[in-house]
Amino acid sequence: xxxxxxxxxxxxxxxxxxxxxxxxxxxxxxxxxxxxxxxxxxxxxxxxxxxxxxxxxxxxxxxxxxxxxxxxxxxxxxxxxxxxxxxxxxxxxxxxxxxxxxxxxxxxxxxxxxxxxxxxxxxxxxxxxxxxxxxxxxxxxxxxxxxxxxxxxxxxxxxxxxxxxxxxxxxxxxxxxxxxxxxxxxxxxxxxxxxxxxxxxxxxxxxxxxxxxxxxxxxxxxxxxxxxxxxxxxxxxxxxxxxxxxxxxxxxxxxxxxxxxxx
Amino acid sequence: xxxxxxxxxxxxxxxxxxxxxxxxxxxxxxxxxxxxxxxxxxxxxxxxxxxxxxxxxxxxxxxxxxxxxxxxxxxxxxxxxxxxxxxxxxxxxxxxxxxxxxxxxxxxxxxxxxxxxxxxxxxxxxxxxxxxxxxxxxxxxxxxxxxxxxxxxxxxxxxxxxxxxxxxxxxxxxxxxxxxxxxxxxxxxxxxxxxxxxxxxxxxxxxxxxxxxxxxxxxxxxxxxxxxxxxxxxxxxxxxxxxxxxxxxxxxxxxxxxxxxxxxxxxxxxxxxxxxxxxxxxxxxxxxxxxxxxxxxxxxxxxxxxxxxxxxxxxxxxxxxxxxxxxxxxxxxxxxxxxxxxxxxxxxxxxxxxxxxxxxxxxxxxxxxxxxx
Numbered sequence: 318x319x320x321x322x323x324x325x326x327x328x329x330x331x332x333x334x335x336x337x338x339x340x341x342x343x344x345x346x347x348x349x350x351x352x353x354x355x356x357x358x359x360x361x362x363x364x365x366x367x368x369x370x371x372x373x374x375x376x377x378x379x380x381x382x383x384x385x386x387x388x389x390x391x392x393x394x395x396x397x398x399x400x401x402x403x404x405x406x407x408x409x410x411x412x413x414x415x416x417x418x419x420x421x422x423x424x425x426x427x428x429x430x431x432x433x434x435x436x437x438x439x440x441x442x443x444x445x446x447x448x449x450x451x452x453x454x455x456x457x458x459x460x461x462x463x464x465x466x467x468x469x470x471x472x473x474x475x476x477x478x479x480x481x482x483x484x485x486x487x488x489x490x491x492x493x494x495x496x497x498x499x500x501x502x503x504x505x506x507x508x509x510x511x512x513x514x515x516x517x518x519x520x521x522x523x524x525x526x527x528x529x530x531x532x533x534x535x536x537x538x539x540x541x542x543x544x545x546x547x548x549x550x551x552x553x554x555x556x557x558x559x560x561x562x563x564x565x566x567x568x569x570x571x572x573x574x575x576x577x578x579x580x
Numbered sequence: 581x582x583x584x585x586x587x588x589x590x591x592x593x594x595x596x597x598x599x600x601x602x603x604x605x606x607x608x609x610x611x612x613x614x615x616x617x618x619x620x621x622x623x624x625x626x627x628x629x630x631x632x633x634x635x636x637x638x639x640x641x642x643x644x645x646x647x648x649x650x651x652x653x654x655x656x657x658x659x660x661x662x663x664x665x666x667x668x669x670x671x672x673x674x675x676x677x678x679x680x681x682x683x684x685x686x687x688x689x690x691x692x693x694x695x696x697x698x699x700x701x702x703x704x705x706x707x708x709x710x711x712x713x714x715x716x717x718x719x720x721x722x723x724x725x726x727x728x729x730x731x732x733x734x735x736x737x738x739x740x741x742x743x744x745x746x747x748x749x750x751x752x753x754x755x756x757x758x759x760x761x762x763x764x765x766x767x768x769x770x771x772x773x774x775x776x777x778x779x780x781x782x783x784x785x786x787x788x789x790x791x792x793x794x795x796x797x798x799x800x801x802x803x804x805x806x807x808x809x810x811x812x813x814x815x816x817x818x819x820x821x822x823x824x825x826x827x828x829x830x831x832x833x834x835x836x837x838x839x840x841x842x843x844x845x846x847x848x849x850x851x852x853x854x855x856x857x858x859x860x861x862x863x864x865x866x867x868x869x870x871x872x873x874x875x876x877x878x879x880x881x882x883x884x885x886x887x888x889x890x891x892x893x894x895x896x897x898x899x900x901x902x903x904x905x906x907x908x909x910x911x912x913x914x915x916x917x918x919x920x921x922x923x924x925x926x927x928x929x930x931x932x933x934x935x936x937x938x939x940x941x942x943x944x945x946x947x948x949x950x951x952x953x
Contacts, residue, residue, distance in 0.1 A: 404607075417918020434610025435639070438681035442646070443606070443639045445684060449677035450638075456685045463917030481606050482637035513673050514638070515666075 325388050327352050327485055327517045328373055334381035335368055342368050344541040346382070355511060355518040357528050359563070360538035366521045367411070367489060369538065373519070374408055374487055375399060387484075404432055406485035407478035407516075411493070413470045415462040421473045422448065422458030428480040444480065450513070451476035452506055468499035472506070479510060486516040492524045504530045525568050529576030537563060549576075589640060591615060596622055601632035604640025616647055624656060631662030641670035642678055649680075706914075713910045717840065720832040735838035743804040743839075744846030748853065750803070751796055755854035758791060759783055759861025767870050776870040780880035783862030788885065788893045792854035794941050797900035800847055801933035805908035808839055809929035812912025813922040821913070831913075840905040847901035848894050855893065892953060896944055903940065904933045 326349035333346040342365045350356050358366050371377040373384065375391055384391040386402050394402065407428075415424050425444040429435060435443070448458050451472040462470060471491060478486060491507065492500035504527050511518060520532060528535055529549050536546040537560060545552055545560045553564050553573055563569065587602035589612040602608065628648070636644075648658045663671070690698070724731055766782040812835055815821050821831050859881065866872040911929035915921045 418920030429606065429639075433606045433639070435606070435613055439613055439639075439643065441681050441684060442678060443642055445679050446638055446642060446674055446677045449679075450673070455679055459685060459687050461917065482639070513669060 325352075326350055326385075327387060328519075329385040329388075330373070330382065331384075332382035333369075333372065333379050333384060335365070335372060335377075336380050341541050343372075343379075343538075346543055348536060348543060348546065350517060350519060352517055353511075353515060354533045355507070355520060355531055357520040357522055357532035357535045358538060359522060359528065359535055360544075361563070364538040365541060366538055370487060370489055370519070370521055374406065375403065404481065405483060406487060407481065407483035408487045409471070409474050409478045409489060409491055411489045413462070413474035415470060415474055415477070417462050419461075420458060421453070421460050421462070421465070421476075424462070424473060425458075425476045425480050428477065432481060444476075447476040447480055448473075450479070450510070452502065468495050468503075471495065471499075471503060475503075475506065475510075479514060479516075482514050483516055486510070486518045488518065488520045488522075490521055490523065492522065492527050500524060500527070507531050525564075525572030526575065529572050539563075549573075587634065588612070591619075593619065593622075596625060597627045597629050599629045599632060600644070601634075603634050604636040604644065606637055606639035609640050609643055613643060616643070621651060621656070626651065626656055626658050628658060628660045629662055630660060630664075630667065633662075633667070636667050636670060638670060638674060641667065642674045645671055645674045645678060646680070709914070710907070710910055713913075714906060716832060717836055717906060720830060720837055721840075724833065724837060730833065732834060732838050735834065736842050739839050739842030740846055742807070743800065743843050744849060747800060747803055747846075747850055751799055751850050751854050752857045754795060754799065755787070755792060755857035756861035758795065759787060759858035759863075760865045762786060762791075762858075763862040763865035764869060767866065771870060776866075776872060777876065777880050779862065779866050779870060779872070780877050781884035783866075784859055784881050784885045785889055787858035787862070788855050788889050790893070790941070790945075792858055793851050793893045793896045793900065794937060796847065796851045796854045797897070797904065797937045797941075798934055800843070800850065800901070801904045801908075801937060802930055804843065805904045805933045806926050806930050808905065808908030809912040809915075809926045810922055811835075812909055813915030813925055816913060816915045817917065817919070817922065835912075836905075836909045839909060840902060843901040843905040844898045847904075848897040851894055851897040855890070888953065892948060896941065899940060900937050903936045907933045907936060 328348075328350040330346055330348050333343060334341070335343040346369070358369060360366050368377070372379045373386070375386070378392065387405065389398070389402065391399075391402070415421070416427065419427070422441065422444050425447050426440050429440045429443060433440070445455050445458060448455065453469060453472050453476065457465075457469065457473075462473070465473060475488075475491070478488075488507065492503050495503060507518065507520070508531060510516065520527070522528065532549060534547065535549055535552055537544045537552065539559055544563075545555060545557060547555075549564075552560055553569070555561060555564070564573075587608075589600075589602045589604045589609040591601075591612050592599050604612075628644070630644075633640075648660075651658050660671075762783050763779055767776060767779050770776050770778055770782070812821070812831075815835075821835075824831050824834060863874055863877050866877050867874060908929050911925040911932070915925045
């Protein structure tokens with residue numbers, strides 16, 4: 318039953334639902350995330366994007382439905398199997414979640430110390446490669462998280478998320494709180510990562526420009542359901558009123574004309 | 581995945597061909613990394629055969645590239661065979677961004693003498709900071725007395741409940757047990773001299789003058805002083821303290837003075853409560869062990885104790901309270917940056933507060949005996 322090959326979806330959700338007490342946050346979600354794609358999850362504030370991310374990263378158990386990660390039933394895994402699945406993905410948390418008492422390089426090296434038998438020197442060297450891949454300089458590795466600017470913190474957190482070359486990378490609002498130039502550079506970084514390490518990337522974002530530049534496919538959440546899913550071009554052309562409202566506001570249109578080169 | 585373990589990375593040398601096989605990924609190259617270091621490489625030309633490699637990631641590519649670099653720098657020529665396009669990409673990536681551990685930037689090393697100097701300087705600065713903090717608290721207190729309308733009664737009441745009311749069970753229990761222990765230990769000795777009744781003097785005086793104030797202060801330092809540090813420290817990390825300043829609220833007025841005032845009210849009351857519970861514990865134990873009736877015990881207590889011994893004990897409490905609150909809040913404001921810093925300063929806060937309580941109590945004892953109180 319445990320099929321895990323190049324063709325099967327990395328994540329398969331069927332009838333996924335989450336409720337907190339009487340409050341229904343997500344209901345009856347069906348979706349697949351295919352190997353190697355960049356899927357963006359979008360939706361207004363409070364539409365359950367981050368909650369959904371917590372479900373598919375196994376940080377929280379859904380109240381209904383089934384979830385398969387890499388072809389395995391994620392809800393039936395024991396502790397050891399769950400750890401093995403977790404090792405295959407990396408997460409960028411919204412606020413970075415860097416460990417404050419460790420330097421940037423030590424932060425990136427943490428997963429390597431935990432999950433490999435490499436010697437000290439090799440771990441430092443590999444962590445430095447990730448550091449540079451995320452667009453930081455080797456000397457930045459000596460800094461502590463409290464000494465970093467917002468953009469650098471995101472980059473350092475990305476570097477930690479890709480420390481073990483994950484097959485699946487979750488990015489929770491990678492460009493939020495960044496200036497336009499840093500946000501653009503981070504989009505660039507995501508594309509570069511995809512080209513070099515070829516992970517499947519799940520992106521939660523509000524950033525219209527990111528959606529146009531980075532996402533292969535977009536899933537719009539609203540009213541606890543998936544309102545629409547498709548490429549940006551498809552969604553932008555959609556006649557559905559809720560979808561139109563989201564993608565064709567002034568910001569959406571500006572991002573679209575920027576991306577498609579129209580005036 | 582209950583299938584057979586994936587093949588670890590391995591390397592074998594066949595004359596001038598090095599054959600790489602298995603998974604060259606972060607989790608599977610630990611052993612081969614050590615092997616590489618202990619391999620005797622033939623001189624001259626070498627071929628790396630990579631077609632048996634099942635999978636490679638950045639870590640594996642780096643190990644391979646580093647080996648290639650090391651051998652080339654020794655004047656050997658290395659040729660790669662069987663490189664897939666993916667490997668090519670990874671090798672290019674690591675060759676561009678890889679840095680040898682020996683070339684990595686290192687934090688500046690400091691000598692023992694410099695460390696000693698820096699530590700001394702830091703302690704000195706910390707002590708000066710504390711004195712400045714006490715001064716600031718005084719000034720803020722005086723300002724507040726001139727404008728009594730700005731006193732935050734709700735904050736004070738809340739702190740009073742947290743530090744005072746909620747500490748009653750633990751203070752009461754410990755004082756009661758302490759009373760029992762003293763009576764038991766003292767009673768055994770006194771009975772030998774037929775002086776059992778003096779156990780009331782023993783318990784009464786020791787509890788009222790010394791044990792109740794100091795024990796209550798230590799409990800409160802651990803319970804409330806630490807809470808003050810953790811609260812203010814976390815607010816410092818999340819920039820809430822700065823937010824208060826920006827709204828025009830003095831952190832000193834909102835965060836420190838109400839706590840200070842509340843603790844200076846709560847601690848004497850808690851000490852009084854500990855007095856009562858401690859004597860009660862002694863009374864119960866005297867009845868059980870020495871067969872002294874409650875009435876006899878209380879009669880003796882009235883002879884043994886004076887208002888002075890009660891006041892000597894209770895009078896120390898506000899001083900202890902002020903020290904605990906000031907140290908707790910001061911350490912809270914010194915937190916910077918991370919969760920670890922909150923933990924560190926909370927520890928310092930409790931240690932310093934307990935130390936201060938004990939040292940000041942000793943000073944009180946010396947002063948009282950000098951003044952013959």
